[in-house]
Amino acid sequence: MMTFLHILKVIAIVIAALFALTFTVYIFNLDMKLTAAIEPWLLKHYDKIDRDQHL
């Protein structure tokens, strides 16, 4: 019984931590701030790709 309660407690803590983490990302728009920082690197990468440009 004690083990079962312990497992439940661990699961509850993990869920609460995950919620706190994802909700912080959500409310402070951290996901978009991160992807906005990635975009310039990607654009530089695209400029380096060889392309068969023609009409």
Add this chain to the structure above:
Amino acid sequence: MAKQVGADRLGDFYKEGSKVRKRREWRGLADTMYDYSRWLKIMMTLGKFVMKPRNVKAMFRYRWMANYLAVPMMVDRHTQGLRGEYLRICHEEQDLVIDDVAKLLDSLFRGDRRIGNDKKFSDKVVLVDENEMTAVMMGFPTLKCLSRETPSTYVSVLLNQYAACHYIDVAQEFGLAGDVCPMPEAEAGVSIDDDAPVLGACAIQCNTTCDGSLLGNGVISQRLEHEDGIPVFQLAAPLRHREDDVQEYAAQEIRNAIAFIEKHTGVKWDWDAYFECAKRVNYATECRQEWLEMNRTPYPQVFGSNLALYTETNYMAICGRVAAFEKADRKITKLARQAYAKKKMAAKEYRHRAIVWGVQSHYYMDFLVWLLNCWGIVPLTDMLSMVSTKKLVTEDTPENREQAIYDMAWLTENMIMRNRTHGGYKVLLDELWEFVEMFNADMVILWEHMSCKALDGMHGLFEEKAREKGINLVWVTHDLFDPRIISRQGVRDQINSYMRTVFNEEPIDPSLEVLPDDKSW
């Protein structure tokens, strides 16, 4: 930070020079938790997408894929200030569209010769234009109807206002005219820039609406047919679509397109599948008519971008072929009925009832939400949502099979935009004033897409009629896919100056009047 509609100063979320907003809205506990749960769902959709190595490979190959970094922000733009049923309606639609586009991208990369190179799958693919009615695919349930232009240009601009600029510049560097519509020009630019996935057994192109579209199709089909070896059929639907004498020709074009697909894929037309799709199209029409009926009352429910974006997707790109959209139609209608019964409003004050006409700016699709939140203008309906309401035949009989060909022809002729920009004076001009009366509107917001010659020629006629009828007509000039010509603030300024000088009004939310979103996605 409040539960009440209109309690936030929405302009305070913007940050000068930033691509993204400072934070997301607190909408009260229930609505914030709902929005958060939908955000999680979107993150899971995106997570599932990037789990596949071929999709990551495509991310590093195609420039337009970088725009998909902004998916959650697109949803945030359209849910600005929304609460309760309006927020839920918006998510029902946007999340489904995101899921559908993720599947489209996954399929494109699976068959793409450069990425997944699944030849067997590619042989079941029929490519279609972005701006094309997919009615001819309703009877081919085992084939994949995919559009390369939808994710590369159309959706990209909804995600990032500058998404098409690179491709517009490429097209012009290669000598294409700069004064055509930037949408087909950008699509041609993707092809010239060697940035379109290569796949498919064959392709169906449509003579959409304009000189730019024909130009773009020419450039794209040249590469498809002569270099990639993918045969292309030109579905030339008549432009005078209200005339009886063109219908036989239109029906023959549908028969020819079906025969072309059968020939190149080896798959036969399936009437059972067609009539199943036709039932779904009819159901979508019934729902849309009910929403529009509500919008005629003082308590409109499904309007603005909730109506416009969803109708474009469901009517044209889906055309009854995806069962999930029928489920969404049902849910949206239920939510709208609930809100209508409670006489709910999406903003704290409705000052004006507007019909939005003309071709809307894609780099500022959330302008409709801005109209509501900033000035209390309710965009009751828009030109692109006023599409065919004709019921399709749904019973499989020999007579109905013949009628079904005419129904598909009718839908193709009446695809979004072309049903208004072509077809004569009545469909573009006369019916606008009929809708103004029908919806009891006191304003017309008239998008002037400066590269659209079909509409620009009518400028004086619109003004003359508005004066005669005593309707407040506001011109809003834009360049569809290119915010470098007229910025989002340039679009807003045209409304701001009209509201201040003609109506002598102050904004409901003054923080929205001037926004630092020039660098924003």
